[in-house]
Amino acid sequence: MSFFQKMRRFLNRHAIKGMINYVCALQAAGLVLYLIAPELLNYLILNPAAIMQGEIWRIFTFLVFPPAFTGGSTMGLVLFNVLAIYCIRIFGTIVEQVWGAFRFNCYIILGVLLNVAVSVLFYIFTGFPLLLTPLHLVYSFFFIFALMFPEAQVMLMMVLPLKAKWIAVFEAVIYVYDFARGNIFTKAEIFVCMIHMCIFFLWMVFAGETGYKQKRRQQDFKKKMRPAAAVKTGHRCAVCGRTDKDSPGMEFRYCSKCEGSYEYCMDHLYTHQHVKKSDSESK
Numbered sequence: 001m002s003f004f005q006k007m008r009r010f011l012n013r014h015a016i017k018g019m020i021n022y023v024c025a026l027q028a029a030g031l032v033l034y035l036i037a038p039e040l041l042n043y044l045i046l047n048p049a050a051i052m053q054g055e056i057w058r059i060f061t062f063l064v065f066p067p068a069f070t071g072g073s074t075m076g077l078v079l080f081n082v083l084a085i086y087c088i089r090i091f092g093t094i095v096e097q098v099w100g101a102f103r104f105n106c107y108i109i110l111g112v113l114l115n116v117a118v119s120v121l122f123y124i125f126t127g128f129p130l131l132l133t134p135l136h137l138v139y140s141f142f143f144i145f146a147l148m149f150p151e152a153q154v155m156l157m158m159v160l161p162l163k164a165k166w167i168a169v170f171e172a173v174i175y176v177y178d179f180a181r182g183n184i185f186t187k188a189e190i191f192v193c194m195i196h197m198c199i200f201f202l203w204m205v206f207a208g209e210t211g212y213k214q215k216r217r218q219q220d221f222k223k224k225m226r227p228a229a230a231v232k233t234g235h236r237c238a239v240c241g242r243t244d245k246d247s248p249g250m251e252f253r254y255c256s257k258c259e260g261s262y263e264y265c266m267d268h269l270y271t272h273q274h275v276k277k278s279d280s281e282s283k
Contacts, residue, residue: 015101019094019108023138024085026063031081033065035074041065046115046132048123059116063134091141098148111137111196118192131185136175136193143171144197237265239272 009220016022028111034039035243044061051058067084069077096104110119117134122130179190235244235252244252251266258275 012100012102017101018093018096019091019101019105020141021094023063023092023108024089025087026061027065027067027085029104030064030080031066031085035078046119046222047129048119048127048131051116051120051227052123059112062115063113063138065133065135067135067138079114088138088141091145092138095141095144095148107200108137109141111193114192114196114199115189118188119135122188130188132189132192133185135282136189137196139171140193140197143168146171237268238262238275239264239268 030041030044038214041064043055044058044064046058046062047055066077066081067088068080084098092104099107100166112134115134115137119130122128146164150163150165150168152164154164154167155161175190175193177283182190236242237252242250244250246273247265252263253266254261254263255272255274260275262275264272
């Protein structure tokens, strides 16, 4: 067992179960703050200049941000955010159940750390505070779900049935459009989101039980087993020569009184002449 597997098993016992519930709770808190005291969000969002001045808590409150913004009424804002949080929780729960708590925890933590690192490094080298949000991080659950279950049917807006692969295509088109037409903040968020998913999926491919080495061992094992499987030709009666391909419903049995590996169909199992070694040698 490799060091990574041992570490993963150890951390898996201490992983946060149902982490998507905490993510959605933070987003719901962000919505409440935006409605009641929007100025408080300024002390929680990812601001690299404030982090460099010692406001480290912004790293942990990065997810406290409403997932949807509309230019309409307050009621519309609430409805869109409730629907968004509900969908994020549904798809995030499915992804967590497939991946397991450990990998899902790593995905969320890695996404937060990448956003923080890009924001802080951009501020250090340019002096410009790159304020990033977790929107593309949480919406990436839809894309991941579609990659894992492309043929699954999803009820869009609770009404329109669509296959998950078309949702992935639609989301990819939105990403491309936003990256081409969006401001520097949107471009940075999409760039970090793509890098995040690439890093994580490469980790899943090359490490762990589903990694490249394990799959290579499985392929080598299957290659070794193919000659052994080819040797077995099926059942054949030693008297009439009938095979299981000739009579698919016929049963074949070995005779315990015959000396050697002689197999007979049910028509000759009790009527054949038992074979002895001396008889076979004399022939």
